[in-house]
Amino acid sequence: GIQVEQSPPDLILQEGANSTLRCNFSDSVNNLQWFHQNPWGQLINLFYIPSGTKQNGRLSATTVATERYSLLYISSSQTTDSGVYFCAVGYKLIFGAGTRLAVHP
Amino acid sequence: EAGVTQFPSHSVIEKGQTVTLRCDPISGHDNLYWYRRVMGKEIKFLLHFVKESKQDESGMPNNRFLAERTGGTYSTLKVQPAELEDSGVYFCASSQVPGNYGYTFGSGTRLTVV
Numbered sequence: 001g002i003q004v005e006q007s008p009p010d011l012i013l014q015e016g017a018n019s020t021l022r023c024n025f026s027d028s029v030n031n032l033q034w035f036h037q038n039p040w041g042q043l044i045n046l047f048y049i050p051s052g053t054k055q056n057g058r059l060s061a062t063t064v065a066t067e068r069y070s071l072l073y074i075s076s077s078q079t080t081d082s083g084v085y086f087c088a089v090g091y092k093l094i095f096g097a098g099t100r101l102a103v104h105p
Numbered sequence: 106e107a108g109v110t111q112f113p114s115h116s117v118i119e120k121g122q123t124v125t126l127r128c129d130p131i132s133g134h135d136n137l138y139w140y141r142r143v144m145g146k147e148i149k150f151l152l153h154f155v156k157e158s159k160q161d162e163s164g165m166p167n168n169r170f171l172a173e174r175t176g177g178t179y180s181t182l183k184v185q186p187a188e189l190e191d192s193g194v195y196f197c198a199s200s201q202v203p204g205n206y207g208y209t210f211g212s213g214t215r216l217t218v219v
Contacts, residue, residue, distance in 0.1 A: 033207055041194060041213055048207035086148065092161070093138070093198070093208060095148040 002027045006087055006096035013077050013103045021072040021099045023087030031091055032063055034072050037084040037098070046072070046085075077103045107131065111197050111211035118218055123185040126214045128197030130179070136160075136200045137180050138208065139172060143193035154180060187218045 003026040013019055025032070034046040047054050047061040049070065054061055058077075063070040074081055084098040110129040118124050130137045139151040151170070152162040156177035165172070169188070174180040184191055194215050198208040 035210070041215065043196060043210040043213070045207055045209060088148075092150040092153070092164075093140070093148075094150070097147050 130199030
């Protein structure tokens with residue numbers, strides 16, 4: 001089956017810093033989503049992005065389907081950005097292990 | 106529109122008991138999915154309904170788990186009898202079209218088996 005790898009596994013930032021999270025996947029997919037799991041455990045859909053680039057406020061994402069990776073950019077990070085970021089692919093949504101982000105004031 | 110609703114939000118039961126989790130998808134979403142995350146592991150697919158039919162139940166761990174979606178609206182996931190390793194967070198998601206346009210997740214049910 002499809003393998004999904006996310007990096008880095010952990011990330012610590014000072015408020016205001018920028019960061020890039022990466023998701024590699026082992027096969028072509030027609031569905032890729034980024035999620036943020038907040039400290040209360042809720043999974044929030046950030047982007048549906050099987051290809052191309054999208055932006056939503058301080059967050060943006062780029063997927064290069066031909067090279068089987070996706071990037072999530074967080075600019076001017078805030079403490080509320082803390083949590084775990086998941087990439088998931090395919091119609092069954094195969095999840096990566098996530099990147100745990102901690103933003104300190 | 107209302108989101109995906111799950112309840113209870115938390116459940117603590119003893120080993121051997123039965124628990125039923127419920128998921129109400131977004132109205133009009135024919136596709137409903139169950140996932141779970143056990144402690145320290147990844148979020149794993151359990152099964153997929155299209156309306157009331159089970160399209161794919163390849164992720165169901167064993168026959169102690171029974172999912173239903175009568176009438177193609179809400180779904181229930183019953184665990185009977187519960188074991189310690191069933192502890193984790195159970196998520197439900199729904200979508201209009203499988204594999205496209207994004208899935209919306211509920212807040213999850215945190216199940217603790219003691």
